[in-house]
Amino acid sequence: MKINSQKKINLLVDCVKMLMIVAIACALVSLIVFAVSDDPLNAIYNFFVGPFTTLRRVGNIVEAASPLMFTALAVVIIFGAGQFSMIAEGSFFIGTAGAMVVAITIGMPAGLHPIVAILFGGILGSIVALIPALLKMKWNVSELVVSLMLNYVVQFFVIYLVTYFFREMESSSLCSVLFQDTATLTTILEGTRIHTGVLLGVAACIVMWFLMYRTSFGTSLRITGDNALFAKYAGLKVSGIMVAAQAIAGFLAGIGGGAELLGMYTRFKWTATPGYGWTGIVVALLARRNPLMVPLSAAFIAYMNVGADIMARNSDVGREMVDIIQGVMMLLIAADALLQGWRQRMIIKAAKAEEEVSV
């Protein structure tokens, strides 16, 4: 059978599968809502249509997708190298802190200021991600455990930093003083808060795709991720690649944090890590670990979140429902058997047709 017809079949089946998952997720939303709500139609309307009713809300989707792209990319790279570090969360948060420090303390011209701030955040993110990576390289400590623990350390360190050095004394709740005007990112669409960080995110996805599939480093990374022993045997610098992958991932999550902070806020307001690192895993898996699919899958997850928020505000159904749906979607994505029968039947038909032609 021609590679071409095979590719077409796979593409078709994969697309239909994704649509089906989305449809099932939507159906599930409706089902739950009908079960728990007194006014289900209103809730469902708010969930599905709500995000599109005003420009501002559409903007919310894009804004919410922005940080997810960065953390999902970090996850794609780390998992791609066969590592199981969960550091995206910590790197993201330290990235916000790094950007905050630069945004508050250093005076710089407007164009340059956010760039420096974001880069600084990226570097800090990278350094944090290197800790589990190097511990694993040196002493074979599980990067999974170290990164999970480290996420807490980072969280409390950042809160400490804000509380003792940058706190706005006038305010009753914990938040930092205002950033300098020069530091914030510009809004690109009037009437929304969509900021240049979104463009940076999309650019990062393209760059990462190129890195993974079009460079020798990316090839080494994928080889290492698939079979580390083979990578060693082929003469690749296995531990170097694993460490580099985590450093890059940390950097991505870090600039993601910086961009989020400077794009969406004028002061630092988090009192705990916002959880983008975790949602990033969902986004990465939904994108089938393909950097080019990350923007789309981030947008979809963002849509669900925005819809849930609107629904929570305007009806009697809570926003936690979206977590249930995300969980179910993960299961569906992992279920390879879905639609396999259909794919198989089409392939058999194509193979037989080809066989007849060649005989």
Added chain:
Amino acid sequence: MAEALQMKNIVKVYSNGVMANKDVTLCVNEGEIHALSGENGAGKSTLMKILFGEEQATSGEIYVNGKKVNITSPQMAIGLGIGMVHQHFMLVPSLSVTENMIMGVEPKKGIFIDRKYARQQVEEIGKKYNLYIDPDKKISELTVGQKQKVEILKALFRGAKILILDEPTAVLTPQETAELFEELKHLKESGYTIIFISHKLNEIKELCDRITIIRRGVTMGVHNVADVSEEDISRLMVGRDVVQKIVKDPAHPGESLLRVKDVKIVDETGTVYVDGVSFSLREGEILGIAGVEGNGQSQLIDAITGMGHISAGSISLRDKDISGASVRKIRSMHIAHIPEDRMTTGVAASLSITENVIADKLSWKRFVRGGVLRRKEMRAYGQEMVDAYQILCKSQDVEIGSLSGGNIQKGVVARELSSEPLVIVANQPTRGVDVGASEFIRHQLIRARDQRKGVLLITSDLNEVLGLADSLIVMYEGKIVAYIQDVASMTESELGTYMLGIQKQSAAQIKEALHED
């Protein structure tokens, strides 16, 4: 005689569109050893996986003991008394031998696994079938041959009456093979039915009653093994005459290329694997290393290729010390390495054929410029390798793991021999490769030798080592016990006495291996 098994008009299309079985029919009588033969990629493993319930046939019928069955899972196959030993190991490396053997059929004591009983049973069955392996050892600590034994025991342990053996002897030494054959004949007499796959035709002649030959997914016929010669079998398989005898001109060895001197390898626990080995590989020669598996050859090869360490002594290439150097450094000095176990060290299974054949060449200007891949060059090269080594595949872009065992091996050999090597360390180079392709690979090794390269050949196939090697060292318990300068003068039985440590040359004779004046 009653038919134990019948597979009728089996068709199998894999999910990537490969039609591995087009029309295969296989009838196996009760109490016979039935050979299944065919070229690499003919569809043997596929057919057996269907029988074992791991793959579903696209169409066709299966009868076991005359009853039509629809086998949808290995559990069901086991329930029908079918057991399978896979071509590629299906063991969990981090678990012990016992745990692997009882997996899925754990003896229970209440809700707990009865470990003591399980261990005892495993020990007993090993002794009973003469395939003893320490039940407490972890799989990752075993040699390839030992893993194979665990696989065979695992199938027997599950009480299989119809036993599928997919290339069980590919990694066994001749002694182990002989022992296994004794056992199989014994099983046959007690009424077991055995399906045996092997590319070694002499084994088929010795062991099997009947043979079914498949070519490109179609049954070519069934024969009584006694009625067909080895030549007939290979002609039926390949469709042409295959020269099985290895022909080559006498060697003209020159300067020493690779020099191993007083090498000692000891691990952290103090176990001595290699104990003062010295030899020298000269340009223009194929130097064989013979020995029963587990006598230090693996560790020695690992040390030479940078995969392992040495504790004392030195290894040098053209007077440059390479002891303890990294694989990268050693590869950059043009030492190629065909590894013993293709699946664990030889390939990244989910990457494409192309990516696998250039995995060691990512520093070549031809494929990478400024860190960026030159995709066109890469793919052309992948295609070149596929053509030159006749790797059966749809294109060079398919995952290498989806190829048949022998075709994966060809991919590994292609990568290594095309890396412009000066020294080729070939560990079981033709393992699992069919007669036609073996001929080709051996020919390539001889050609490399004639181009003044050095080939270090490690193989458990005695015919291969005697036919291909120019000179030979024999290892026993970590030491060299014999150095044979001219292999032509050697017989199989004499070699056997050295390999089993019954005979040993004098120190002076062994020292000649170093070629020091």
